[in-house]
Amino acid sequence: MAACRSSVMTAHVYISTSIFLLCLSAADGRLNTGHAGVLLVERRGSYPLIDLRILKSKFKSLNVEVEAGRRKVKRQLSFQRYCHASRLLRGSVPHTPGSLHLLDDDYLGQAAHMLSKVGTWNFDIFLFDRLTNGHSLVTLMCHLFNVYGLVHHFQLDMVKLHRFLGMVQEDYHSQNPYHNAVHAADVTQAMYCYLKEPKLAEQLSPLDVFLGLMAAAAHDVDHPGVNQPFLIKTRHHLASLYQNTSVLESHHWRSTVGMLRESRLLSHLPADVSQDMEQRLGSLILATDISRQNEFLSTFREHLDNQDLDLQLASHRHFILQIALKCADVCNPCRVWEMSRQWSERVCEEFYRQGDLERKFDMEISPLCNQQADSVPAIQTGFISYIVEPLFEEWHRFTEPSPLSRTMMGHLHKNKARWSRLRHAHTPSDTQTHSQAEEPEPEGGGGEGEGEDIP
Numbered sequence: 001m002a003a004c005r006s007s008v009m010t011a012h013v014y015i016s017t018s019i020f021l022l023c024l025s026a027a028d029g030r031l032n033t034g035h036a037g038v039l040l041v042e043r044r045g046s047y048p049l050i051d052l053r054i055l056k057s058k059f060k061s062l063n064v065e066v067e068a069g070r071r072k073v074k075r076q077l078s079f080q081r082y083c084h085a086s087r088l089l090r091g092s093v094p095h096t097p098g099s100l101h102l103l104d105d106d107y108l109g110q111a112a113h114m115l116s117k118v119g120t121w122n123f124d125i126f127l128f129d130r131l132t133n134g135h136s137l138v139t140l141m142c143h144l145f146n147v148y149g150l151v152h153h154f155q156l157d158m159v160k161l162h163r164f165l166g167m168v169q170e171d172y173h174s175q176n177p178y179h180n181a182v183h184a185a186d187v188t189q190a191m192y193c194y195l196k197e198p199k200l201a202e203q204l205s206p207l208d209v210f211l212g213l214m215a216a217a218a219h220d221v222d223h224p225g226v227n228q229p230f231l232i233k234t235r236h237h238l239a240s241l242y243q244n245t246s247v248l249e250s251h252h253w254r255s256t257v258g259m260l261r262e263s264r265l266l267s268h269l270p271a272d273v274s275q276d277m278e279q280r281l282g283s284l285i286l287a288t289d290i291s292r293q294n295e296f297l298s299t300f301r302e303h304l305d306n307q308d309l310d311l312q313l314a315s316h317r318h319f320i321l322q323i324a325l326k327c328a329d330v331c332n333p334c335r336v337w338e339m340s341r342q343w344s345e346r347v348c349e350e351f352y353r354q355g356d357l358e359r360k361f362d363m364e365i366s367p368l369c370n371q372q373a374d375s376v377p378a379i380q381t382g383f384i385s386y387i388v389e390p391l392f393e394e395w396h397r398f399t400e401p402s403p404l405s406r407t408m409m410g411h412l413h414k415n416k417a418r419w420s421r422l423r424h425a426h427t428p429s430d431t432q433t434h435s436q437a438e439e440p441e442p443e444g445g446g447g448e449g450e451g452e453d454i455p
Ligand SMILES: [Zn+2]
Pocket: 183, 187, 219, 220, 329
C-alpha cells in the first residue's frame, strides 16, 4: 500500500490531461479492422507476471541475443497460466479448505445480507470480498444474473456460467494492488447502479443488461499491472499483436472471448448471435481505453446538447452502455472517502511498482510512476480534474440528474477538495507517510445521501 511507503512528497507539477492519457494508456486507441478481424483466441493466463529479471539482458544485449534466449523471453513475457489454470472451478482438483463451500455460515449469511443492498452506492466491496473469501466477482455476478432473470432468458447452463465466471475471476491477478478481481467486482457493482438509473432501466433489453454486466466483470481481465507504454517499450508480443493500439483492452476482450468459447457458455445460441455478442462485448471493453476519453466525451456532450439521444435505438443504448462502463471504471473518486482513498492508494501503488521496475532496469520512468516525484494527492487531483469530473458532469446531465448522480457528485467534490488539501499539506521535506499526514474528515467522511438506499 502506498500509505505504508515513506517519503511520499508533494510534487507541484502540472498534470495535464495529455499526461494522463499518455500514462494510463498511450496511443490513440481505436478498434481497427485488423483487431475486429482477429479470430485468434489468445492463450490466457495469470502467471507469471511480467518477469523483469529477463528484461535486463533483453535491453543490454538485445543485438546479441540468441534464438534460444529470445524464445525464453517470449515465453516469460506472456501472461501464461499453465501453472495457474482454473483447475478448482473446472473440478480437476479437489476443493481446498479455502473454498467458498467451506466458509463459515455466518460469513455467507453476512454476504447474503450485503447482496440485499447491492444497489446502494455505499456498498463496501472490500468487506464483501472478505466475506465471500475472495469470490466477490463470481458471487456478485451470479446474484445479478438471477436478479435480472438472465439465466432463464438466455437459457444459460449454470455449470457453464460458474465455469466461465470462475475463469474470469481467477485470471485477474490477485497480486496487482489495483487491477484485480475486486476492482472488477467494484466496477460491476457500479455498473449495476447505473443500469438501474430511472432514465435507463425501462429502456434496456435483457441483452443490454447481459452485455453491460459481462463487460464490467471482464473489462480488465488478465491485466499485467503495467500500462500500455510499458508493454510497448519492453516490446511485449501483445503490443505488436495489437499494433500498439488499445493493447490491454484488446487483450481483455480477446481473453474474454477465449473464456466464453472455452466454457461454451453461449454455445447453444446460433453462431451469428454469439458472434454478435462477442463483438459488442469488445466494443464495450475497448471503450474503457482512457486514451479515447475525449472522443467519447465530445460525442456524449454533443448528444446531450442536441437532445437527440433516442434510447429506443439499440445503437444509442449501446453508446450509453459504453459511457456507463467508462463511468463505472473511473468512479472511485465518486465513492465515500474511506473507499475512495483505498482505491487511490492502490492505483498509485501499482503505478509506483511500475516506476520501481523501470528504475531498476534503467528504463525511463513513466509519468505518474515516480514515487519520489508523484504523490498520491497530486495524482488524484489531476485524475479527478482531467478525467473523472468532466465525464461525470455529463453523466449528471444525462440522468437529469438522479439522486445517485447527486450523491456521486457530492462525494467527488468533497474528495477532490480533500486531496487538494492533502497535496498542499505535504512539503518536500515532509517525512510523514501519507496516512500519518492525513487530516481528519471534518464532516464525518460522508457526502450527501451517504447511506441512503439508491432506488
Ligand atoms: Zn478497470
